[in-house]
Amino acid sequence: MARVLIIEADGGSRGNPGVAASGSVVIDKATGEVLAEVGCYLGHATNNVAEYTALVEGVKKAMAIDADAELEVYMDSKLVIEQMSGRWKIKHPDMAELAAEARGLLIGTPVKFQWVPRLQNTRADKVANRSMDMQADFGR
Secondary structure, eight states: OOOOEEEEEEEEEEEEEEEEEEEEEEEEEETOOOEEEEEEEEEEEEEHHHHHHHHHHHHHHHHHHHHTTEEEESSSSSHHHHHHHHHHSOHHHHHHHHHHHHHHHTTTOOOEEEOOOOGOOOHHHHHHHHHHTTTTTTTO
């Protein structure tokens, strides 16, 4: 049975667009251990770009930890979850590019996408805010 890694991902911008960053947390599902936190400072960007960046960076980190793992992605962005699940169309070119990057990273990887309420995504939110506050990347 394959290892399961959870990715909690969140992006934010102070203003939309505004100062933006993404945050991702990779967790071993079996143990609950936090394996990595990744913050990516984006400068001036929209919230949706930050959300997709959180997904991409979280997947990259999870795959670096265990390329054979199954992934479960939890986000409070209904837009990203529905678009990546194929239920909603992607109309904006920036979002389509980021979604294509995420899909490319996920080729051959079993993945489940799950929307969660914002209050259940606080770890990733804290990482995104830390990256915004520092105006810097970390954990990459």
